[in-house]
Amino acid sequence: MKTNLQKLADVHGTPLFIIDHDTIRKNYRLFKKQLPRVQAYFAVKANSNQEIIKTLFDEGASFDVASYNEFMQVYAYIRHFDPRTKDFYIWDKIIFSNTIKDRQTLQKIKKFRPLVTYDNRDELQKIRQHCASAGLVLRLKVPDTGSQVEMSSKFGIEPGDALSLIKQSFDAGLVVEGLSFHVGSQCTNFDNYTAALEIAAAIFNDARKLGYPLKIVDIGGGFPVAYDADVPKLEKLARIINGECSRLFPADVELIAEPGRFMVANAATLVSEIIGKAKRDGKIFYHINDGVYHTFSGVVYDHWIPNFHSFKKSKPEICAVVGPTCDSFDKISLAEELPGDLKIGDYLYTLNIGAYSIASSTKFNGFDGAKVLHLNKM
Secondary structure (H helix, E strand, O other): OHHHHHHHHHHHOOOEEEEEHHHHHHHHHHHHHHOOOEEEEEEHHHOOOHHHHHHHHHHOOEEEEOOHHHHHHHHOOOOOOOHHHHHHHHHHHEEEOOOOOOHHHHHHHHHHOOEEEEOOHHHHHHHHHHOOOOEEEEEEOOOOOOOOEOOOOOOOEOHHHHHHHHHHHHHOOOEEEEEEOOOOEOOOOOHHHHHHHHHHHHHHHHHHHOOOOOOEEEOOOOOOOOOOOOOOOHHHHHHHHHHHHHHHOOOOOEEEEOOOHHHHHHHEEEEEEEEEEEEEOOEEEEEEOOOOOOHHHHHHHOOOOOOOEEOOOOOEEEEEEEOOOOOOOOEEEEEEEEEOOOOOOOEEEEOOOOOOOHHHOOOHHHOOOOEEEEEOOO
């Protein structure tokens, strides 16, 4: 692999963001195998590269979108469908999972009769005014202890208030299709899932007893990627989810999920180039042509722990790796074990960088982002 990465960097230049579409297909098929009852909606926000969306579209995935622009990225592949098929696809395979949507977005998507999430009364009134055709999914606040990125401080209605808002929704002439939750991104504490499923089941079953015909339970995302050997495997989580869903929900409930990181994190590798080298307070600093304002943005926004590997073998020492911008904040890592004799022009490579990386990259200081190279597209 290392030799191939070097050759690709020599040909295409650096920084080079390499996406392996075979890995994306493998991840999607593994998810479907382990959770056969769950409809997988790829969370486009994890990596909105158009070719990734195309690969998952071809695999039969559904899509979780956060904005009208993300919706249109998916819509590009169905715009030629006949109206009835198109309408069914949007209803069955796309969810707007951002609980807060501006009025303009709601007005634009009204004609599509979309499935949308919400978690408060003001959002309900806004949807009623600007997109009454939507089907509603009420997002619940659930535990997210120990997840890499927590969600509950910003999203989700308190469980004790859920039935009241469901009633208000139906009284307003809208239809609540189901419930959703999110246990936090990169969730390795599987107790979060069991607690969330218990909370959702109690509300779901009480709502049905009151005559509200809920159909959907959206178990969100958070499915962990094996960044290291300590991360529990999907197979273990799948056994928990499958068992709890069978125990807690009627057989006619539609289960959906929003995996994002799980689908793409391990599908991309970055090759960067050392553009400067200095010794500061006795430590070697390698300056590379990518940084936290660009492909390593996940270090800031995703609490992601970076990794660096050298193509050369020699005695390692603790080094710093920093980005190309003039901002001192642009420090990717201050404790990387790398050879101390690397030179300007040498390459480094970084694994498992497919999620929340180029998706949040900027052009700060005028630097272009990494070039994207696709492998194994069909």
